[in-house]
Amino acid sequence: MKTLEEILKFCEDVSFDLNFTHAKKWKEEKEGRVIVGYMPIYFPREIIHAAGGMAVGIFGGGDRKQIIKGDAYYQSYICHIPRSIMELVLDKHTAHFDGYIFPSICDVIRNLSGIFKQQNIGKFVKYMDFPQNFLPQIGGVFYQQEMEHVLKYIKEINGVEVTTERLNHSIELYNKNRKMIDFIYKIRQDFPWRLSIVDVYHIVRAGTVITVEEHNDILEQVCEHIKKDIGTPQDKVKVIISGAFCEQPSVGLIKAVEEAGCYVVDDDYMLGSRMILGDIDSKTNNPLEAISNSYIKQSQFSSSIYDVHDPKEFRLAKIVKDRGADGVIFASASFCDPSLLDAPIFQNAFNKLGIRYIAFQFSENINQYKVIKEQVGAFSDSIKLWEDEPVVAIS
Amino acid sequence: MAQEAQKERSMILQKEMIEGLFNDLGKAKETGKKVCYTFVPGNLSELIRTFDMLPVYPEINALQSAMRKKSASYIKEAERHAHSEDVCTYVKCDVGMMMKGNIGPTGEKIPEPDILLLSYTGCFTFLKWFETLKREYPNAKVIMVHTPYQENAKITPEMTQYMVKQFKEEVIPQMEAVTGIKYDEEKLKRILALSKEAEDWITKIFDTTKHKPSPIDAYFAGVYYIGPINIGFRGTQEAVDYYKELYKEIMERVRLGLGPITPEGEMKEEKYRLVVEGPPNWTSFREFWKIFYDMGAVIVASSYTKVGGVYDMGWRHDPSRPLESLSEYCMNCYTNLNIPQRIDLLSKCITDYKADGYVTNSIKSCNSFSAGQLGMMREIEDRLEVPVGFIESDLVDPRYFSYSNIKNRLESYFQMLEQRRIIHESETV
Numbered sequence: 001m002k003t004l005e006e007i008l009k010f011c012e013d014v015s016f017d018l019n020f021t022h023a024k025k026w027k028e029e030k031e032g033r034v035i036v037g038y039m040p041i042y043f044p045r046e047i048i049h050a051a052g053g054m055a056v057g058i059f060g061g062g063d064r065k066q067i068i069k070g071d072a073y074y075q076s077y078i079c080h081i082p083r084s085i086m087e088l089v090l091d092k093h094t095a096h097f098d099g100y101i102f103p104s105i106c107d108v109i110r111n112l113s114g115i116f117k118q119q120n121i122g123k124f125v126k127y128m129d130f131p132q133n134f135l136p137q138i139g140g141v142f143y144q145q146e147m148e149h150v151l152k153y154i155k156e157i158n159g160v161e162v163t164t165e166r167l168n169h170s171i172e173l174y175n176k177n178r179k180m181i182d183f184i185y186k187i188r189q190d191f192p193w194r195l196s197i198v199d200v201y202h203i204v205r206a207g208t209v210i211t212v213e214e215h216n217d218i219l220e221q222v223c224e225h226i227k228k229d230i231g232t233p234q235d236k237v238k239v240i241i242s243g244a245f246c247e248q249p250s251v252g253l254i255k256a257v258e259e260a261g262c263y264v265v266d267d268d269y270m271l272g273s274r275m276i277l278g279d280i281d282s283k284t285n286n287p288l289e290a291i292s293n294s295y296i297k298q299s300q301f302s303s304s305i306y307d308v309h310d311p312k313e314f315r316l317a318k319i320v321k322d323r324g325a326d327g328v329i330f331a332s333a334s335f336c337d338p339s340l341l342d343a344p345i346f347q348n349a350f351n352k353l354g355i356r357y358i359a360f361q362f363s364e365n366i367n368q369y370k371v372i373k374e375q376v377g378a379f380s381d382s383i384k385l386w387e388d389e390p391v392v393a394i395s
Numbered sequence: 396m397a398q399e400a401q402k403e404r405s406m407i408l409q410k411e412m413i414e415g416l417f418n419d420l421g422k423a424k425e426t427g428k429k430v431c432y433t434f435v436p437g438n439l440s441e442l443i444r445t446f447d448m449l450p451v452y453p454e455i456n457a458l459q460s461a462m463r464k465k466s467a468s469y470i471k472e473a474e475r476h477a478h479s480e481d482v483c484t485y486v487k488c489d490v491g492m493m494m495k496g497n498i499g500p501t502g503e504k505i506p507e508p509d510i511l512l513l514s515y516t517g518c519f520t521f522l523k524w525f526e527t528l529k530r531e532y533p534n535a536k537v538i539m540v541h542t543p544y545q546e547n548a549k550i551t552p553e554m555t556q557y558m559v560k561q562f563k564e565e566v567i568p569q570m571e572a573v574t575g576i577k578y579d580e581e582k583l584k585r586i587l588a589l590s591k592e593a594e595d596w597i598t599k600i601f602d603t604t605k606h607k608p609s610p611i612d613a614y615f616a617g618v619y620y621i622g623p624i625n626i627g628f629r630g631t632q633e634a635v636d637y638y639k640e641l642y643k644e645i646m647e648r649v650r651l652g653l654g655p656i657t658p659e660g661e662m663k664e665e666k667y668r669l670v671v672e673g674p675p676n677w678t679s680f681r682e683f684w685k686i687f688y689d690m691g692a693v694i695v696a697s698s699y700t701k702v703g704g705v706y707d708m709g710w711r712h713d714p715s716r717p718l719e720s721l722s723e724y725c726m727n728c729y730t731n732l733n734i735p736q737r738i739d740l741l742s743k744c745i746t747d748y749k750a751d752g753y754v755t756n757s758i759k760s761c762n763s764f765s766a767g768q769l770g771m772m773r774e775i776e777d778r779l780e781v782p783v784g785f786i787e788s789d790l791v792d793p794r795y796f797s798y799s800n801i802k803n804r805l806e807s808y809f810q811m812l813e814q815r816r817i818i819h820e821s822e823t824v
């Protein structure tokens with residue numbers, strides 16, 4: 001078993017290798033392997049795995065890529081991530097990728113898929129329309145057709161016919177993956193000092209750029225390490241981060257929140273890797289249906305899923321309660337429609353529910369966050385000052 | 396306005412139709428008619444009409460509020476309640492209007508919705524918008540219609556089936572439950588036949604810009620022309636009559652060799668023919684139009700007039716396939732086309748209508764249009780070697796309309812067009 005430091009170093013390195021070298025090496029090792037890049041938030045990676053491919057998350061260039069060409073594609077009042085994705089692609093960082101998936105999350109990502117098509121980037125470009133109808137016989141069937149469409153593209157490249165066995169096997173691997181990530185969050189809920197939020201971030205993000213087998217191996221080791229009583233508790237309040245599910249804040253900002261006095265006990269940074277709650281049935285004759293049902297019935301709430309049947313504000317309030325959090329920090333990427341349009345819904349509800357919160361905006365390339373740090377510090381102080389007051393008043 | 400004294404008959408017809416709708420809305424409680432809020436792109440007017448409901452279009456209310464200079468205060472009100480400065484201003488204008496009593500453009504209170512029909516076509520903000528309204532109107536029934544995006548530049552049978560199933564198993568039963576009216580497919584078919592007729596006429600109307608001078612402005616005046624077909628009158632005899640009348644008036648202008656009517660009077664000389672991409676600014680609509688008028692620029696086609704349906708490629712509602720046809724309609728609206736399709740469509744307009752240039756009005760708070768516009772512009776410039784212009788404004792937030800900026804940019808653009816023309820003419824000589 002590797003030391004925790006070694007594991008964390010590896011995870012940090014692969015997560016921010018903007019050349020995706022690890023995936024590239026993996027591809028070169030064997031004929032017929034394909035790499036499919038996917039944009040946030042969620043994509044059922046199981047199907048790519050079953051088709052002999054690797055799904056690789058593209059989360060923009062963060063504060064590590066200077067934008068020159070990307071700005072020519074996007075006006076200043078559009079979020080930052082599409083321009084940094086363009087920059088990565090035009091600078092050939094993803095030259096070894098075979099195809100690209102754009103999950104239906106917002107108009108920016110949707111239209112970016114069109115720009116990719118227009119420019120003939122990759123062997124295929126697929127905008128993946130996740131259903132907003134949640135009946136298995138309607139939205140579920142449509143979703144299965146969307147997945148079949150992706151598989152058809154991959155088959156055209158590597159000739160792999162996906163079988164039920166292969167899919168069920170892939171589902172099992174990802175079930176295990178999610179379970180271990182869950183375990184890490186559960187441990188942190190009670191002992192947040194054992195791993196910092198940045199460490200968790202690196203660990204989970206690494207899973208989007210390496211194989212699931214390798215990632216499971218890493219997670220197993222991390223779980224073993226954090227079962228032990230490591231680290232030193234500090235006097236910090238517990239918070240949930242919400243709203244940063246697509247464009248990612250820089251690592252410095254993720255770190256700053258904890259440095260300013262808040263243990264982050266849950267977040268939606270890498271929402272896609274944790275989107276499905278619980279296991280997907282891996283024993284059926286129709287695994288695509290099982291994946292589809294899991295999305296329809298077992299998804300975490302998200303700004304891109306229509307929520308009238310299960311309002312998101314109460315789901316977030318429940319997470320606050322379950323995690324024993326003292327408050328919520330709404331962190332939205334600047335100009336991020338889904339996140340910003342949800343903000344009043346959350347905040348109006350939280351005012352009534354008595355859940356404390358603050359909100360700020362960030363951009364992936366900004367690494368000056370003195371003001372945010374002060375804001376978070378003041379938030380943490382105010383919670384400590386009023387700690388006898390009931391924090392969450394939900395029934 | 397100069398021509399207000401001598402309104403064309405079509406204008407009177409349109410005014411009567413809209414006033415009638417708002418009157419009916421005012422009396423909805425008394426008459427027991429159910430009220431259905433919905434959006435322009437992918438609007439299911441025919442279905443709403445089949446169930447005798449009255450439509451309300453929050454986007455239209457927002458733009459009307461802007462034209463009446465009320466949007467700034469509504470937006471401020473919404474921003475006071477945690478709405479971000481950076482999101483679609485239609486939403487904030489609507490929410491602010493609701494917070495201030497929901498008094499509509501005619502001064503009457505707009506009734507609360509019985510149904511929020513989320514025929515969610517080409518824009519994610521719609522989804523967020525009705526999630527927000529649902530919290531304000533907990534008794535309203537939200538009916539979601541997921542319109543698949545034309546990601547691969549086509550409508551597949553699977554996409555149509557998905558929509559038809561939604562209509563059959565979700566939309567129609569829920570409409571029946573709310574209205575207490577049984578679905579009558581024959582009635583829907585009759586309505587669709589009239590829709591088709593109106594679509595034929597409006598296509599002919601927008602095609603008149605082939606003439607030189609163009610008898611109409613297909614953007615600034617175009618937004619009025621699309622009113623009836625987009626805000627609930629598609630599928631009525633009134634709409635057919637309106638478009639017939641409008642066509643007749645326009646053809647008379649063609650016969651007389653006249654240019655478009657504008658608020659400043661008739662356009663005397665057509666100097667430049669343009670195609671415009673993006674919605675207009677509503678807060679300074681007249682000043683905006685005047686900049687083009689002063690330069691002698693006529694808009695011969697615009698993408699904005701296609702948000703409520705793209706008819707110029709031959710697609711029509713088809714009474715013999717009612718639900719399939721409604722599905723295709725939703726999928727075929729402009730913002731539901733992928734970027735290469737949008738480029739092809741606009742390129743066709745530039746070629747067919749012999750445009751001298753292509754201008755993008757980039758709306759700050761509308762990602763559905765704006766994200767990707769720069770790439771489109773570049774491609775169109777490369778493909779057609781047509782001069783492209785770029786300006787920025789907003790729909791209904793007056794803070795983002797900078798008259799001098801827009802004017803300066805357009806002036807430089809028109810200078811460029813002029814130089815091109817001189818060069819072109821000297822080459823021809």
Ligand code: SF4
Pocket residue numbers: 079080081082105106107108109246247333335336337338339
């Ligand atoms: S940051 Fe927000 S607006 Fe930008 S692409 Fe992501 S979800 Fe869309």
Ligand code: SF4
Pocket residue numbers: 454483484485486517518519520521730760761762763764790
């Ligand atoms: S974002 Fe654009 S298309 Fe969507 S509601 Fe706002 S103005 Fe309309």
